[in-house]
Amino acid sequence: MDFSYRMQTQIEFGDGRAAKLADDLSLLFKPGESLMVVTDPGVLQTGMFEPLLQMLHKARYQVALFSDVKPNPRDEDCLRGAALMREQNVSAVVAVGGGSAMDTAKTIALLGRSGGVPREYADGERLYEEVAPIICLPTTAGTGSEVTRSAVITEHATHRKMTLKHERLRPTLAILDPLLTRSVPPSVTAATGVDALVHAIEGATCRLSTPLSRAFGEQAMQLIVPSLRRAVACGEDLDARRAMLEGSLLAGLSFGSTDVAAVHCLAEALGGLYDTPHGVANAVFLPSVLHFNAEAYPVLHARLARVMNFASTADSDQLAVAKLLDGIRAWTAELGIPKLRDLASVRVEDFEHLADLAFQNGSTKSNVRPVTREDYQTLLDETYQWT
Numbered sequence: 001m002d003f004s005y006r007m008q009t010q011i012e013f014g015d016g017r018a019a020k021l022a023d024d025l026s027l028l029f030k031p032g033e034s035l036m037v038v039t040d041p042g043v044l045q046t047g048m049f050e051p052l053l054q055m056l057h058k059a060r061y062q063v064a065l066f067s068d069v070k071p072n073p074r075d076e077d078c079l080r081g082a083a084l085m086r087e088q089n090v091s092a093v094v095a096v097g098g099g100s101a102m103d104t105a106k107t108i109a110l111l112g113r114s115g116g117v118p119r120e121y122a123d124g125e126r127l128y129e130e131v132a133p134i135i136c137l138p139t140t141a142g143t144g145s146e147v148t149r150s151a152v153i154t155e156h157a158t159h160r161k162m163t164l165k166h167e168r169l170r171p172t173l174a175i176l177d178p179l180l181t182r183s184v185p186p187s188v189t190a191a192t193g194v195d196a197l198v199h200a201i202e203g204a205t206c207r208l209s210t211p212l213s214r215a216f217g218e219q220a221m222q223l224i225v226p227s228l229r230r231a232v233a234c235g236e237d238l239d240a241r242r243a244m245l246e247g248s249l250l251a252g253l254s255f256g257s258t259d260v261a262a263v264h265c266l267a268e269a270l271g272g273l274y275d276t277p278h279g280v281a282n283a284v285f286l287p288s289v290l291h292f293n294a295e296a297y298p299v300l301h302a303r304l305a306r307v308m309n310f311a312s313t314a315d316s317d318q319l320a321v322a323k324l325l326d327g328i329r330a331w332t333a334e335l336g337i338p339k340l341r342d343l344a345s346v347r348v349e350d351f352e353h354l355a356d357l358a359f360q361n362g363s364t365k366s367n368v369r370p371v372t373r374e375d376y377q378t379l380l381d382e383t384y385q386w387t
């Protein structure tokens with residue numbers, strides 16, 4: 001098949017690499033220019049944040065700080081950030097945080113330069129005319145947003161999760177420093193890590209998959225499955241943190257050029273309605289969607305089972321698929337991820353609405369097996385019944 005791959009983000013990876021941020025910025029911006037730093041309240045309180053801020057001040061940049069980032073980032077917060085960006089005449093947006101901070105930063109960089117509201121871009125009513133340069137320093141290993149061209153934003157009034165997607169939303173520079181991820185607590189490490197695995201699986205298997213998305217995705221799977229347990233068990237395990245950040249980067253390079261699929265469609269519906277953390281929502285639906293997809297594509301899923309080391313080459317495809325489904329369920333349980341029925345806010349009465357939301361998601365058509373609204377309803381029911 002024909003394919004194309006585009007990725008203009010400069011990637012810098014290394015222990016302590018964030019300490020050179022000012023040097024990187026000096027190649028792009030003059031002293032005295034104004035930079036907006038976008039972070040979340042949690043990162044703001046960690047010991048790593050203040051030195052970064054001091055570094056920017058020392059390099060004589062004007063800093064506009066925006067820390068009003070929610071776990072499922074909202075359109076209204078992005079609009080406030082964009083107003084601040086225009087007010088302070090900001091040259092670039094620097095995100096220090098997880099996927100929510102990075103997606104908020106991307107959207108602010110867009111709205112601050114091109115105006116409008118996120119929904120207009122998600123619905124194709126407005127052009128992505130100009131976006132301020134975006135620099136990302138991820139503090140979680142999960143989203144891959146530091147190298148993707150998309151941002152997922154919730155329309156607060158309707159609870160709808162919208163995907164803004166354009167080449168101009170791809171960051172100029174991604175600085176991946178495993179030391180920044182050490183302070184992430186176990187539950188967040190687990191949830192964001194499962195999100196990264198889902199990116200790898202969906203990027204490698206969706207209908208838009210390419211040889212490159214499969215190569216990146218499969219390598220990501222091999223790194224993430226064994227490392228995540230270790231990073232959750234011991235946050236100071238730097239080898240595990242490094243492997244996870246590398247894995248989430250590769251997963252971002254995989255789905256960032258293709259798409260996500262049905263797991264994300266269900267997860268985004270859940271997250272939009274109940275504010276469920278994105279990684280938890282993904283983890284909840286991963287086994288049932290894998291089961292659904294494997295029924296139609298057993299050979300593909302047997303391969304995934306072997307890549308992730310849940311099965312060996314000696315196993316038949318049928319046995320490998322069974323081991324994949326058991327292995328993934330055991331893996332998420334071991335990581336302490338709750339089940340759908342254990343999430344306090346979830347109500348069975350909402351399943352029809354959730355199925356509608358999932359079906360309306362633009363990534364539904366990318367799922368390897370065609371999926372209907374009724375399939376989503378069945379997947380929700382099945383996932384809820386699993387104990």
Ligand SMILES: [Fe+2]
Nearest residue numbers: 143195199278
């Ligand atoms: Fe995701």
